[in-house]
Amino acid sequence: MIDFFGFDTEAAASQFEAPFEHALREVKPYRLTVRDKQRREKWWQFGRSGSNLRSALSPxxxxxxxxxxxxxxxxxxxxxxxxxxxxxxxxxxxxxxxxxxxxxxxxxxxxxxxxxxxxxxxxxxxxxxxxxxxxxxxxxxxxxxxxxxxxxxxxxxxxxxxxxxxxxxxENWLNPPDLVERVPEVVEGYPDRILPKDDAAAKELKNRTLTNLYNxxxxxxxxxxxxxxxxxxxxxxxxxxxxxxxxxxxxxxxxxxxxxxxxxxxxx
Structure with a gap:
């Protein structure tokens, strides 16, 4: 997902070179064909900003x-x-x-x-x-x-x-300590990455979903x-x-x- 919320011009969004180039190549050609003016003119942004939800979640x-x-x-x-x-x-x-x-x-x-x-x-x-x-x-x-x-x-x-x-x-059932290790995310503010300890753990964790638990x-x-x-x-x-x-x-x-x-x- 590439989220350019808050960057209302192409010039501002293009400062993030790699994601902008990806959106330019993969998103813009399609967006220029849609009828919705907002989606066509602000092709690098989400069709709906979700600003109300963002405001509610901010604190x-x-x-x-x-x-x-x-x-x-x-x-x-x-x-x-x-x-x-x-x-x-x-x-x-x-x-x-x-x-x-x-x-x-x-x-x-x-x-x-x-x-x-x-x-x-x-x-x-x-x-x-x-x-x-x-x-x-x-x-x-x-x-x-x-x-x-x-x-x-x-x-x-x-x-x-x-x-x-x-x-x-x-949570203890989904990600038990004997199967996972928690690695701090490189970007501050995001949760730790939960990674399997080995291939056997990865195989077991695939079965540990909430749906399977409630089944x-x-x-x-x-x-x-x-x-x-x-x-x-x-x-x-x-x-x-x-x-x-x-x-x-x-x-x-x-x-x-x-x-x-x-x-x-x-x-x-």
């Missing part, structure tokens, strides 16, 4: 991302210097509480019912307008509130602890998710029902829908 060191289409509704952390493609949804939050709420069964059930499906595998598609923007977060832990404002809330702390533990366990769903992963779901249930005030096993998927969806409608009525 953060990490962001929450999820694939637009995926067999499982998975959320991961990524460094903000990474540019998400149009196949990825990015959430401009860096707190474990938001990460935990999004990765709970409550948001998963909501997103599956209100999202769409795509492809031969009929995989769920995450559509932010219907799945994220409509989702009723626990009261006082909504995304319009700065994370610092609820940092002392015991509910937020419980969710954050469970979410951080889930992420730690998954097998080992007991430790199940326990970590249950701890997270319980913390989020407590934040909604539904913890006793969750522990009693009375919160079926349909019941969760009904309660979330009632919250959605109540808040919509209060805003109107």
């Amino acid at each position: 953060l060191e990490r962001m929450i991302v999820t694939p637009r289409v995926s067999k499982y509704r998975l959320f991961t952390w990524q460094n903000v210097n990474i540019r998400p493609s149009d196949a990825t949804n990015a959430v401009a939050r860096d707190d474990d509480t938001t990460f935990g709420i999004l990765h709970s069964c409550f948001h998963e059930i909501w997103s599956l019912r209100l999202g769409t499906f795509l492809g031969k595998g009929n995989d769920p598609r995450y559509t932010p307008s219907t799945t994220f923007e409509t989702f009723p977060f626990p009261e006082g832990l909504t995304p319009d509130i700065p994370a610092a404002d609820y940092a002392d809330d015991p509910r937020a702390q419980a969710i954050a602890g469970a979410a951080a533990r889930l992420n730690e366990l998954r 097998t769903r080992p007991a430790w992963l199940d326990h970590a998710h249950r701890a997270l779901d319980e913390a989020v249930a407590d934040a909604y005030g539904w913890g006793d029902d969750f522990r009693a096993g009375t919160l079926t998927d349909d019941e969760i969806l009904a309660r979330l829908f009632r919250l959605n409608q109540e808040r919509a009525a209060n805003e109107s």
Whole structure:
């Protein structure tokens, strides 16, 4: 990827000789044929700058991302210097509480019912307008509130602890110390490179994907998710029902829908 954001003239962009020459050779001929004036005249830049997302991410060191289409509704952390493609949804939050709420069964059930499906595998598609923007977060832990404002809330702390533990366990499985070595990136501000220690490690690491992990769903992963779901249930005030096993998927969806409608009525 070559990102010339902020370099609005060819003269400015051409100071970076190697990437500019590559774009001149591989990108410009096609861009001169498109109808879109912006893409044609600013051929060295992205068609869409993503300036709103860049602004939202600028004070953060990490962001929450999820694939637009995926067999499982998975959320991961990524460094903000990474540019998400149009196949990825990015959430401009860096707190474990938001990460935990999004990765709970409550948001998963909501997103599956209100999202769409795509492809031969009929995989769920995450559509932010219907799945994220409509989702009723626990009261006082909504995304319009700065994370610092609820940092002392015991509910937020419980969710954050469970979410951080889930992420730690998954990362240890994806990139175990006996298989990888971490090499500092030459450009400051970017995450370390994770490299296999040898050919055998490289072969093993190819199988260590989140999809494969959730296909097998080992007991430790199940326990970590249950701890997270319980913390989020407590934040909604539904913890006793969750522990009693009375919160079926349909019941969760009904309660979330009632919250959605109540808040919509209060805003109107």
